[in-house]
Amino acid sequence: MQNITSRLFSITSLVARRSTLPFKANFHSSIILASDTGSKYAIKLKPDFANPKWINRHKFMFNFLDINGDGKITLDEIVSKASDDICAKLDATSEQTQRHQDAIEAFFKKMGMDYGKEVEFPEFVKGWEELAKHDLKLWSQNKSTLIRDWGDAVFDIFDKDGSGSISLNEWKAYGRISGICPSDEDAERTFEICDLDNSGKLDVDEMTRQHLGFWYTLDSNADGLYGDFVP
Numbered sequence: 001m002q003n004i005t006s007r008l009f010s011i012t013s014l015v016a017r018r019s020t021l022p023f024k025a026n027f028h029s030s031i032i033l034a035s036d037t038g039s040k041y042a043i044k045l046k047p048d049f050a051n052p053k054w055i056n057r058h059k060f061m062f063n064f065l066d067i068n069g070d071g072k073i074t075l076d077e078i079v080s081k082a083s084d085d086i087c088a089k090l091d092a093t094s095e096q097t098q099r100h101q102d103a104i105e106a107f108f109k110k111m112g113m114d115y116g117k118e119v120e121f122p123e124f125v126k127g128w129e130e131l132a133k134h135d136l137k138l139w140s141q142n143k144s145t146l147i148r149d150w151g152d153a154v155f156d157i158f159d160k161d162g163s164g165s166i167s168l169n170e171w172k173a174y175g176r177i178s179g180i181c182p183s184d185e186d187a188e189r190t191f192e193i194c195d196l197d198n199s200g201k202l203d204v205d206e207m208t209r210q211h212l213g214f215w216y217t218l219d220s221n222a223d224g225l226y227g228d229f230v231p
Contacts, residue, residue: 045136045217049129054218056124056231064179072118075108082178092157103153107146110134132216139212147215148208155204164209165201186227193225 007167042210049101067077083104111127113119119127135145158174168191175181181190194202194210213219 034174043215045139045219047129047132047136047217051133051218053231055125057215058128059121060231062121062124072120073113073124074118075105075113075115078108078113079104085175086155086178090157090174096153096157099156100150100153103146103150107131107150110146128215135212136216145208145212147212148204150209151204151208155207163201165203169203171202181226181229183227183229187227189227190225194220 023211033230034063060075065078066073071119083097087100092100108127109163111131112123113127114216131146135147138145146175157167158170168188170190172181172184172187175187175190180193181187191202196206196209210222210225213222
């Protein structure tokens with residue numbers, strides 16, 4: 001895992017960001033108006049569960065979460081890797097850590113996982129299908145989702161000043177600590193794809209929309225969300 005460096009976008013990244021402006025203008029023209037509990041980016045997205053690209057994406061995540069490499073994962077492993085370790089390294093409070101853990105538990109339990117229950121990949125990817133159907137239905141109705149709840153818990157840890165957004169350097173720190181964006185280049189790519197309003201910061205609405213599009217569907221607007229790290 002590469003060491004994180006505190007630096008601004010390169011000129012190349014800035015040029016790439018400007019090149020996305022026409023796309024983002026078109027994207028915003030098709031959004032649904034926000035409600036108090038939903039998102040201004042709520043649109044109907046269609047999954048493609050049989051697509052090998054979608055399956056391989058979740059095979060990558062399965063292997064990423066399989067800490068001991070035995071071809072099976074449990075909720076215990078997920079909470080240890082995706083919550084406990086990360087929260088400790090981000091100096092989360094006990095309340096923030098509990099909220100983050102609760103969000104992860106709800107997310108993966110919706111997939112049929114539980115503590116002490118070993119799950120192999122076929123059951124894991126089937127669980128993702130059920131989770132995606134659940135959240136995509138809520139998303140299309142502009143209602144809060146499990147992936148949004150997880151995002152809220154993450155932002156609560158990052159957003160030290162209560163601004164409602166995170167910076168590029170904060171995202172780089174999370175990517176490095178979680179292992180999901182180990183390089184600066186991959187983290188910058190995530191930031192570029194998720195910064196839908198070109199504000200130079202990310203809010204939970206933007207992150208939810210693009211992560212939902214990436215993990216639940218094969219939405220082309222979210223392709224390359226983690227740079228070259230996740231297929």
